[in-house]
Amino acid sequence: MRRRGIGMGAIKNKNLAQARFKDKGSELAEDQLNQMSKQLDVFRTHLEDFAAKHKDDIRKDPQFRKHFQEMCATIGVDPLASGKGFWAEMLGVGDFYYELGVQIVEVCLATSHRNGGLMDLEELRQKLLSTRGKRKQEISIDDLMRAIKKLKVLGNGFTVIPVGGRYLVQSVPGELSMDHTAVLQLAEDTGYVSMSMIRDRLKWGEERSHRAVDYMLKEGLAWVDDQAPQEKHFWFPALFSNLDQE
Amino acid sequence: MDRLEWSDGNLFPNESTSIQQIGVRIYDGEDKTPFDNGSLLLTSHRLIWKDAKDQTCVLSLPLSLIVFVEEQAGGFSKSPKILAHLSAPMPGKQPGPATSSKNHYIRFSFTQGGMTEFYRCLADELAHRRWEHIPLTSHQPASQKRHVRAAGIVGIERNIQQKHKETDQNISVAFEDLNKLIAKAKDMVTLAKGISSKIKEKQGDITEDETIRLQSYLLSLGVDDPVTRETHGSGQSYYRELAKQIGSMLEQPLRESGGIMTLTDVYCRVNRARGMELLSPEDLISACKLLEVLKLPVRLKSFDSGVQVLQLQSHSEEESIEKTAKLVEENGSLTAEELSTMAGLSVILAKERLLLTEKSGGVCRDESVEGLRFYPNQFLTRKDLYFQLGRTL
Numbered sequence: 001m002r003r004r005g006i007g008m009g010a011i012k013n014k015n016l017a018q019a020r021f022k023d024k025g026s027e028l029a030e031d032q033l034n035q036m037s038k039q040l041d042v043f044r045t046h047l048e049d050f051a052a053k054h055k056d057d058i059r060k061d062p063q064f065r066k067h068f069q070e071m072c073a074t075i076g077v078d079p080l081a082s083g084k085g086f087w088a089e090m091l092g093v094g095d096f097y098y099e100l101g102v103q104i105v106e107v108c109l110a111t112s113h114r115n116g117g118l119m120d121l122e123e124l125r126q127k128l129l130s131t132r133g134k135r136k137q138e139i140s141i142d143d144l145m146r147a148i149k150k151l152k153v154l155g156n157g158f159t160v161i162p163v164g165g166r167y168l169v170q171s172v173p174g175e176l177s178m179d180h181t182a183v184l185q186l187a188e189d190t191g192y193v194s195m196s197m198i199r200d201r202l203k204w205g206e207e208r209s210h211r212a213v214d215y216m217l218k219e220g221l222a223w224v225d226d227q228a229p230q231e232k233h234f235w236f237p238a239l240f241s242n243l244d245q246e
Numbered sequence: 247m248d249r250l251e252w253s254d255g256n257l258f259p260n261e262s263t264s265i266q267q268i269g270v271r272i273y274d275g276e277d278k279t280p281f282d283n284g285s286l287l288l289t290s291h292r293l294i295w296k297d298a299k300d301q302t303c304v305l306s307l308p309l310s311l312i313v314f315v316e317e318q319a320g321g322f323s324k325s326p327k328i329l330a331h332l333s334a335p336m337p338g339k340q341p342g343p344a345t346s347s348k349n350h351y352i353r354f355s356f357t358q359g360g361m362t363e364f365y366r367c368l369a370d371e372l373a374h375r376r377w378e379h380i381p382l383t384s385h386q387p388a389s390q391k392r393h394v395r396a397a398g399i400v401g402i403e404r405n406i407q408q409k410h411k412e413t414d415q416n417i418s419v420a421f422e423d424l425n426k427l428i429a430k431a432k433d434m435v436t437l438a439k440g441i442s443s444k445i446k447e448k449q450g451d452i453t454e455d456e457t458i459r460l461q462s463y464l465l466s467l468g469v470d471d472p473v474t475r476e477t478h479g480s481g482q483s484y485y486r487e488l489a490k491q492i493g494s495m496l497e498q499p500l501r502e503s504g505g506i507m508t509l510t511d512v513y514c515r516v517n518r519a520r521g522m523e524l525l526s527p528e529d530l531i532s533a534c535k536l537l538e539v540l541k542l543p544v545r546l547k548s549f550d551s552g553v554q555v556l557q558l559q560s561h562s563e564e565e566s567i568e569k570t571a572k573l574v575e576e577n578g579s580l581t582a583e584e585l586s587t588m589a590g591l592s593v594i595l596a597k598e599r600l601l602l603t604e605k606s607g608g609v610c611r612d613e614s615v616e617g618l619r620f621y622p623n624q625f626l627t628r629k630d631l632y633f634q635l636g637r638t639l
Contacts, residue, residue: 155554
């Protein structure tokens with residue numbers, strides 16, 4: 001028995017319709033995401049404005065302060081937004097430099113897993129400019145130096161090191177740095193390392209490699225072989241006994 | 247099999263559901279079909295089968311076509327089944343998976359049980375014949391139906407637009423001035439969370455920037471009631487309360503970062519948790535100096551290099567001396583480098599620990615061209631050696 005209008009054609013039509021619904025569905029989802037992102041931006045701008053304009057009022061109301069902070073955390077807005085102002089500029093007083101200090105340490109914390117806590121001051125400034133939001137004041141290297149100086153009372157864990165006309169910020173002191181351990185581990189099989197080995201295998205920058213190796217030379221943990229072919233080798237006597245056994 | 251129709255799976259307004267069972271396979275007479283794992287739903291008017299994987303693959307069978315049903319008990323490696331004898335298909339039937347079939351019955355196999363209960367409900371529905379008393383209202387010809395669907399999508403779109411507009415409006419009203427924001431703060435927090443979680447769901451995170459991500463995280467660990475000079479006066483009582491708060495705030499983060507943290511990192515974390523209640527480095531250090539007096543589990547420590555850190559009390563000297571001596575004992579001997587790898591410490595800290603252990607008599611040093619190596623202190627632990635030495639001296 002054959003009936004009209006039903007069969008392969010009908011199934012195809014059905015499938016086609018379903019495919020169209022799917023297309024429409026993802027189109028709607030895309031649209032929604034755009035709308036949401038826009039709302040997030042509006043939210044962000046408003047919060048930044050309020051943080052800058054109503055700082056004291058927000059601090060006065062504990063309940064609201066909590067809500068405000070919660071909003072900043074969810075949307076990704078920095079609630080610290082003091083302007084530099086005249087007095088900060090002239091005398092270095094006010095919250096501006098303290099706040100900048102918090103932001104500086106934060107950038108270092110966030111990137112230390114990559115750079116081992118060693119960062120060019122100019123790179124740090126660029127990062128701060130992008131994370132502080134577009135609406136905030138321009139900051140100079142001098143501002144950074146002033147802010148870091150205020151952190152001095154907290155000990156030598158955070159230092160600025162001049163290196164040939166530019167500055168490096170060191171946020172992880174030797175006591176907490178695992179860089180030396182990493183170099184030792186790298187040397188475990190061969191007994192020595194070279195700058196190119198560190199660069200290729202650990203993916204470190206030159207400054208970072210030099211600092212780690214120099215420290216170990218200074219402490220007598222490493223010996224340098226100037227006559228090795230191509231480049232210097234740094235030997236670790238502590239590892240010699242391992243090599244003998246093999 | 248040719249009695250089955252494709253369906254969108256939606257129920258009609260006056261259709262009511264009775265029972266649903268998952269793990270149901272459809273047989274065309276005695277033959278297997280591709281519809282081998284789905285859920286079977288019994289309503290007042292139809293049997294609706296929905297594929298477990300492809301939610302768009304939905305079949306329906308009007309109860310009016312069922313002449314009578316039989317139970318088939320299961321057996322060894324055989325699931326129980328319901329057999330439904332069907333009358334001839336009605337004219338004007340919707341398209342289905344098969345245009346013709348030699349069988350005038352289909353079987354539902356219950357691979358995950360539930361047959362008896364389902365059978366009872368089905369027999370019940372068939373006895374009451376509710377489909378005769380309550381006609382399905384929106385049973386329209388196919389062409390008209392498609393039209394309705396299109397209107398549905400436009401409707402959904404309009405609905406979404408409407409919602410977005412409302413949200414936009416809510417945001418701009420709330421941020422008109424501070425008082426309005428204070429009044430609406432709770433709603434705005436919920437709204438913010440809703441937006442950011444939807445965005446996270448779709449693209450992973452609200453931002454690519456690692457610093458902003460860290461900042462959001464640190465802010466979210468906020469303290470509800472930061473200690474301030476306004477709330478706790480000035481002088482010692484202020485610093486004492488501050489020390490207590492810092493201690494409890496940092497215990498967990500310290501544990502996560504290996505029990506030790508520089509004061510600058512502490513400065514950043516504490517201030518982020520306090521939000522807009524900024525703490526100066528001077529106040530921070532004054533409070534940290536009181537940690538020991540107050541016997542808190544977190545302590546301030548200064549290294550010879552001038553580096554200042556907070557560390558967990560579990561890093562007490564006695565304990566770390568004991569641990570270090572034990573590690574040296576177990577390994578026969580250790581250098582600072584070896585201890586560093588073993589204990590996950592920096593080389594400098596490892597060396598400091600070994601020197602400290604040496605000072606208290608836990609280990610002995612052997613200085614050679616190969617560097618500084620530490621051995622267990624057998625002068626103290628081996629009695630025989632002690633006496634031998636005594637005799638020779």
